[in-house]
Every structure is written in structure tokens, then in C-alpha cells.
Amino acid sequence: MKKYEIKDISMAPSGHRKIQWVKNNMPLLSAFEEEFRREKPFDNTKISLSIHLEAKTAYLCLVLAAGGASMSVTGSNSLSTQDDVAAALADSGIKVFAVHGATDEQYSRHIEMCLEHKPNIIIDDGGDLVEMIHGKRPDLGEEVIGGCEETTTGVIRLKAMEREGILRFPMVAVNDARCKHLFDNRYGTGQSVWDSIMRNTNLIVASKTVVVAGYGWCGRGIAMRAAALGARVIITEIDPVKAMEAVMDGYEVMTMEEAAPRGDMFISATGCKHTVTPGHMAKMKRGAILSNAGHFNVEIDMEGLEKTAVSKREARANITEYTLPGGNTVNVIGEGRLVNIAAADGHPAEIMDLSFAVQAMSALYIKKNHENLDSKVIDVSSEIDRMVAERRLNAWDIKIDRLTDQQKEYLNSWQL
Numbered sequence: 001m002k003k004y005e006i007k008d009i010s011m012a013p014s015g016h017r018k019i020q021w022v023k024n025n026m027p028l029l030s031a032f033e034e035e036f037r038r039e040k041p042f043d044n045t046k047i048s049l050s051i052h053l054e055a056k057t058a059y060l061c062l063v064l065a066a067g068g069a070s071m072s073v074t075g076s077n078s079l080s081t082q083d084d085v086a087a088a089l090a091d092s093g094i095k096v097f098a099v100h101g102a103t104d105e106q107y108s109r110h111i112e113m114c115l116e117h118k119p120n121i122i123i124d125d126g127g128d129l130v131e132m133i134h135g136k137r138p139d140l141g142e143e144v145i146g147g148c149e150e151t152t153t154g155v156i157r158l159k160a161m162e163r164e165g166i167l168r169f170p171m172v173a174v175n176d177a178r179c180k181h182l183f184d185n186r187y188g189t190g191q192s193v194w195d196s197i198m199r200n201t202n203l204i205v206a207s208k209t210v211v212v213a214g215y216g217w218c219g220r221g222i223a224m225r226a227a228a229l230g231a232r233v234i235i236t237e238i239d240p241v242k243a244m245e246a247v248m249d250g251y252e253v254m255t256m257e258e259a260a261p262r263g264d265m266f267i268s269a270t271g272c273k274h275t276v277t278p279g280h281m282a283k284m285k286r287g288a289i290l291s292n293a294g295h296f297n298v299e300i301d302m303e304g305l306e307k308t309a310v311s312k313r314e315a316r317a318n319i320t321e322y323t324l325p326g327g328n329t330v331n332v333i334g335e336g337r338l339v340n341i342a343a344a345d346g347h348p349a350e351i352m353d354l355s356f357a358v359q360a361m362s363a364l365y366i367k368k369n370h371e372n373l374d375s376k377v378i379d380v381s382s383e384i385d386r387m388v389a390e391r392r393l394n395a396w397d398i399k400i401d402r403l404t405d406q407q408k409e410y411l412n413s414w415q416l
Helices: 009-023 027-039 055-066 083-091 104-115 128-134 152-164 178-201 217-228 240-248 302-308 349-372 382-395 405-411
Strands: 046-050 070-074 095-097 121-124 146-149 171-173 209-213 232-236 265-268 288-292 311-316 319-323 329-333
Touching: 009 055, 009 083, 009 349, 027 055, 027 349, 027 382, 046 055, 046 104, 046 128, 055 070, 055 083, 055 349, 070 104, 083 095, 095 104, 104 128, 121 128, 121 349, 128 146, 128 152, 146 152, 146 349, 152 171, 171 349, 178 217, 178 265, 178 288, 178 329, 178 349, 178 382, 209 217, 217 232, 302 329, 349 382
Parallel strands: 046 070, 046 121, 070 095, 121 146, 146 171, 209 232, 209 265, 265 288, 288 329
Antiparallel strands: 311 319, 319 329
8 A cells, every 4th residue: 555645745844834833723632632642542443534634634633643543544625635734644654645636536546545544444524435435445444343424415425325224334423513513614614714705805795795505504604704794694595494593693585596696705505516506697796706615516516607608717816707608707716616625724723623522532432332333323422522512611711510419400300
């Protein structure tokens, strides 16, 4: 097995500096690193990981390696891979297979190379490792005892596999942990999406009409930050309960068909395909900004746009302007891929500290309990959620109240 396939190992010093910066701002993982180094809970364990390959992910890999894990790493999106960070991991002795801007063929090969490690545990972001094991290369999953899934899209795919009865091992839905989706999806996505849009467009958000497709936790965070920046916010939804919540949160709610001619900026956060279609784009204002805050580059129908457009050009770095029949133009950030990581640096370090603490503990849960787990999608335990939250509060030097014995008795009794 090759040790690495990256762009250039000489880029490692820059990557090491990035990793050190996030480490300084990730107190939970820093504490786990010290504990893991002492206790070696992942001794004799092979882990294959596919998450957006930037500094925060790299630090998670180093923490798991400190715990004794033999790591093999790739990215979960070719545009989010940072070549200097990949070089730093390779320089640290981690097997890594990722290059920024990889073709679809290269990306698939890197997924396969990562799994040639014959892992015991997989840590996935979007389900590409799982798909490879259940599809093209089932032999690479023979030693897998279980794994963890980072994001909404991946959990959706896993639950579909579970319903069909083909999932071969237990997978922890890390995305559904309270310490993940309540913070990563809402506050992390809310801040990092706008960081990317503002740095790439250099346009003001105040006074704009922003259309957010989907009012899950990611959509909530994006809408909340858009409103704070002075935008008028429109929500599109398919779930009547979420739509009603958006109305009560003060936003307009309508169909994408109705929103298309009104929006200046469009952000899809649904986890579904073709949320924004060429038909919608034809009705948009000239120069409308389109971006995707879901996972794959299918939320905006990029294939349909490529076929429909009469021309395209690079308007700015990371922004492609498409001219539609009739002369209208739309601008797509980051090729319709995940905007906050394909065209920026992703979630803040403190947010990913929470998510990756849950990842590390969930991987350890699989290691300790796999013999008693069915091949299903399983929830993160409440104990892990609570432990991660308590450690984060301790890092902030915040104390909270505790129930007295009398209060516990009261809450557990049906008698007043």
C-alpha cells in the first residue's frame, strides 16, 4: 500500500502551521490527545477516514493516531482538500490520499486507496467510504466492525441502506447528536457560509433578499445570520411544520418558483437534488448569486445548468458566471459544491472541536461495543453528548446547576 498520494510533500510546513492554529483553539480534542496518548484506546485498530481534508480534520486524525490508531485518510470533496494540510499529515506519518481539484476518477481512486488499509472502523462524511465498500469493492470492508457518519446527507444514505437490509455493519449517526447538529449545523454553517459568500463576492448582504432552501438546522443558521447582516430572508420548504416554524421566526415562506424572481442570493441547504433548477434560474434577477450549503453538487442542478447555458466564464476566483438563453446571467460559487468548504475554510475551529469530540468518542464506542450492535444506524449515546457538553462548558469556565436527590425523586415520580 502506498504511503500517500498528494500534490507536494514540500508544502508540509504551511500545513503544520494551520494544524497548530486550530489545535490551539480546540480544547476538547487537545484534552483527548493527552488522554489517548496515555491510554492508547485505539491500539491495534485501523481507521479509514473521509472528511473535508483541512486543518481541523487533520488534527482529529492526529488525535486518533495518538490513541494508537493506524490512520488512512482521504477527503470528502475534491475542492475542500487543502494540499498543504494533506502534506503535513503525510509528513506526520499518516497515510493520506487527496489532491485539491481532483477529477471524479482521481477522487474515486483515492477513496479506494484509503480503504485498501482494510480498516476496522470507518469515519465517513457523506457516505462515500460506505458506498465503495457496499458497491465496487466489498472486499475492502471485510474487517470493518462499524463506523461513524458526520453529515445529514450521509445519514440519509445509511438509513436507506438499512431499510433495504444491505448495511453490513453498525454506523453511528454522529450528525444527529445534539452536540453536533445544534451547533455545527446551525452556528457553524450559519457563520462559515456567510464567510465564504462575503469573501468570494465582496458584496454587501444588508439590503439583499436572501432565499434559503430548507429550514433544517443548517437552514436555520444561515437564515439567522443573513437576517443579522441586514438581509430580507425568504425560506422555501417541503415540510409544513418547518415552514410554519420559519413563519413564526419572522421569515417569508413561499415556493422556489415564487422566490426565484425576488432573490439576490440563493443558498440551498436541503440534502436533496435539484432544489434550484435552470427553470428557476431563468426567472432570477440578472447576476443572482447561487451557492450550495448541502453536501453534494446536485442541490443546484449544475448538470442542467451546464447543458442550458449558452456560455460561461470565470467572474472572480471561485465564481463562475453562466449566461442563459435570452441573455440573463447567474453566478455560481464553488462549482455548486459545498460553499463554505469548497470556497473557504469551513466551520470555525471551536465548532468542529465539538463535532470531532463526538466523532472520537463515537469511534471509541464502536471499538468497545461492536459485538453487541446490530448492522443498523445507531444514535450517539446521551452519555457521550452530555460528556462533550460538560467538557466544553468546563473549557469556558462555566458552571451549571445540578439536581438534588429530592428533585430527582420528584422528576421520576408520578405522584406530586
